[in-house]
Amino acid sequence: MSQPDVVLPPDLWTRPRIAAALATCDMATVIEGVREARGWSQGDLARAVDYSQSWVSRVVNGQQSLTVSQVQDLARRLAIPLHLIRFADDPHRGGLDQKGVDDTRRRDFGRVVAAGALVTTVSPSHPPARDGAPHPVNETTAPALRSITGGQRRMDATSSARHLLPSAVAHVHLSEQMLAHSRGTPFFTELSAAxxxxxxxxxxxxxxxxxxxxxxxxxxxxxxxxxxxxxxxLDVYMLGSLAAFEIDTAEDPELGLGLVREAEHVLGPAAHPTARAWLNCVAALAHAGTGDHSAAAQALSRADREVTRPGNADPPWPWVFAFDEAKVAGYRALVGVRLSQPHDARAAFDEAFGAASPSVKQSAVLQVELARAHAEAGDVDEAFRLAQEALTTGILFGSERVIGRVRTFRRRYRGPRARCVDALDDRLTSLMTGLPAVG
Incomplete structure (x- = not known):
């Protein structure tokens, strides 16, 4: 007999068989695990996902490949956290259709998440403190850890990520150790957040x-x-950050949009305007990446409404600064670049830069986007001047993200040759060879 209202066990996703299946996008095993946990028949499962029973049977038997959109749809219908799913090495075991995902990226996702499984479950095996010895965690531990993270974030504005990374990774390990020691104490929640x-x-x-x-x-x-x-x-903030990474850095707007939808579900309809404005802007960027002009415009309009709400002046943790009109303008500019609307993008960039002072590295990223807008508008000299400035910042801070954006800008430029184009080519070549730029 089916049990459609059975709540999924909270540890389902960390059980070894399901965690391994999530890490390789073995949807056959994941879906079958959900079916068993809910006590459903295969017919109940088919009705829950709104597909035919024969199609569902092929999926759970590993005979039906899935597209990215089908994986996202099944995850939504079955309450499978999308952020836990990554692309599989083997597309024939209930994984993704070969046409949907690049093989190299799929292998990368599988390796990374398999490694990530080592740190996503707190081990309960740490021995308790010896009698008479102080417990390794107390009410000061979480604030101390968060203070360290805050200090590192402040240093990011003026320091190379290469220099900060060793201490940041060590801090993650320390935080994980303290979290492991906090199991069964009143400090577990705070240390999870830290x-x-x-x-x-x-x-x-x-x-x-x-x-x-x-x-x-x-x-x-x-x-x-x-x-x-x-x-x-915090859940929404980290989901949205992962979505922004997939959209903007990994250039996978479809996956990013799925993560945004999961974050929207977690956030709910009655949430703080800062969170809603920011998430709508991330959604707009995803829609722009898929070429959906209308959806991107609607998301930006929702963000505009949210930032005018009175409560937005007092942002909730983990947001530090209010998400204001200038920040929305920055996203509007990025959307304009991706939708090949250079004049709209340049106007939005003027609004964003005129009212806000982003960090040096973030300014460099925005400069490259603005360079793209100028290039599309035919202003080649200004476009390459901005790209040169961004490249200088990227080299100064050792930021592969910024340098990579400049390389991508140059690769996509299809306009006429000019002295400014040759100058950027010389610098990029010099950066690769270590030899001085010509001239």
Whole structure:
């Protein structure tokens, strides 16, 4: 007899068989695990996902390959956390259709998440403190860990990610150790949140250095820890950050949009305007990446409404600064670039830069986007001047993210040759060879 209202066990996703299946996108095993946990028949499962029973039978028997959109649809209908799913090496075992995902990226995802599984479940085997010895965690532990993360974030504005990474990764390990010691204590929730923040920052640094695999692993851990803490806004923040990474850095807007939808589900309809404005902007960027002009415009309109709400002036943790009109303008500019609307993009960039002072590295990223808008508008000299400035910042801070954006800008430029184009080519060549630029 079916049990459609049975709640999934909270540890289902960390059980070895299901965790391994999630890490390789073995949807046959994941779906069958959900069916068993709910006590459903295969017919109940087919009705729940709104597919035919014969199709469902082929999926659970590993005879039906799935597209990315089908995986996302099944995850939504079965309440499978999308951020835990990654692409499989073997597309014939209930994984993704070969046409949907690049093989190299699929292998990368599988390796990274398999490695991430090592840090996403707190081990209960740590021995308790010896009689008479102080317990390794107390009420000061979580604030101390969060203070360290805060200090590292402040240093990111003026320091190379390469220099910050060793200490940030060590801090993640320390946070995980303290979290393991906190199991069964009143400090477990706070330490889960502290570990989430530490992993989120490590992910940001890895992304800046171009290490996509490590960035994904740490973002995934940050989401798991936030959910473990039971802090809805932190959960949304880390999911949204992972979505933004997939959209903007990994250039996978479809996956990013799926993560945004999961974050929207977690956030709920009655949430703080800062969170809603930010998430709508991330959604707009995803829609722009898929070429959906209308959906992107609607998401930006929703963000505009949210930032005018009175409560937005007092942002909730983990947001530090209010998400204001200038920040929405920045996203509008990025959307304009991706939708090949250079004049709209340049106007939005003027609004964003005129009212806000982003960090040096973030300014460089925006400069490259603005360079794209100028190039599309035919202003080649200004476009390459901005690209040169961004490249200087990228070299100064050792930011592979910025340098990579400049390379991508140059690769996509199809306009006429000019002295400014040759000058950028010389610098990029010099950067690769280590030889002085010509002239």
């Amino acid at each position: 570990a989430s923040e530490a992993s989120g920052f490590a992910a940001w640094l890895h992304a800046d250095q171009g290490d996509m695999g490590s960035a994904r692993m740490h973002y995934r851990t940050a989401v798991v820890r936030a959910r473990q803490a039971g802090m809805r806004l």
